[in-house]
Amino acid sequence: MDSSNYYFNYSQQQNNFNNNQQFNFDPEYLKKLSKAERRKQRRATPKYRTMHASRERIRVESFNNAFAKLRTLLPTLPVNKKLSKIEILRISIAYINYLDNLLTL
Structure with missing residues (x-):
């Protein structure tokens, strides 16, 4: 695999990862989380x-x-x-x- 293809694939994987991250800010959902889980969700x-x-x-x-x-x-x-x-x-x-x-x- 040549380096240009590697960087393209890596970049594409990063974009897919960023697009798949979903942040649920539903108040009912947030109430169910522990304090540490809410902090982790906010920091993400x-x-x-x-x-x-x-x-x-x-x-x-x-x-x-x-x-x-x-x-x-x-x-x-x-x-x-x-x-x-x-x-x-x-x-x-x-x-x-x-x-x-x-x-x-």
Whole structure:
């Protein structure tokens, strides 16, 4: 099977899956469901998934911005060295301990 045919079949399967998903919002049906089942039904809607993805993107962006801001406060050599998040945290801890020792002298 060539790759173009594979992607076409995969895309077609995804469309069939999305078209076959049915969400029953009948009040009588919803009353019969447990709280967890209602939550699962609500979270399966396309609107919920897109909103959740949007919130997650915003959360990750603010998380990365916080690390970038923290990185600007840390003294490192070379100055523009790219640090991982764990390196930023470890250097931050060491720097805080160093500043604490300076204050206690």
